[in-house]
Amino acid sequence: MSKKPILIVEDNPINLKLVQVLLSKEGYEVKVATDAEEALIILKDFHPVIILMDIQLPGMNGLQLTRMLKKNPLTKDILILALTAYAMKGDEEKALSAGCDNYITKPIDIRNLVNMVAQYVKKK
Numbered sequence: 815m816s817k818k819p820i821l822i823v824e825d826n827p828i829n830l831k832l833v834q835v836l837l838s839k840e841g842y843e844v845k846v847a848t849d850a851e852e853a854l855i856i857l858k859d860f861h862p863v864i865i866l867m868d869i870q871l872p873g874m875n876g877l878q879l880t881r882m883l884k885k886n887p888l889t890k891d892i893l894i895l896a897l898t899a900y901a902m903k904g905d906e907e908k909a910l911s912a913g914c915d916n917y918i919t920k921p922i923d924i925r926n927l928v929n930m931v932a933q934y935v936k937k938k
Contacts, residue, residue, distance in 0.1 A: 820866065821846070821856060822865075823852075825872055829920065833922065840932070849872050851874070863892065868898060869898040895914065896918065897922070
């Protein structure tokens with residue numbers, strides 16, 4: 815089985831490391847970015863099947879980056895899963911309307927995250 819590529823865009827070092835270790839142990843090729851600008855640089859040479867996107871990022875936020883990626887013909891087909899501490903009424907709708915394919919709240923349910931990523935990878 816070839817390693818499926820995944821990009822994690824997360825500015826919290828603890829959350830970033832947790833998700834990176836989890837998905838690497840599952841056999842995915844994982845790259846990480848701590849902000850939108852770094853993600854855009856990585857995406858020039860790396861085409862993940864899934865991006866796990868934190869919504870609250872420094873500078874350009876995750877929703878802005880998602881909108882940009884979904885408008886670009888080279889990145890519009892990448893599945894984007896919002897990974898966020900935002901859990902207020904309407905936040906999920908904001909993420910989905912920005913182009914996110916699903917919405918995962920923090921703190922992260924480890925089993926749920928791994929299973930959800932596996933399901934989306936199978937669809938690709």
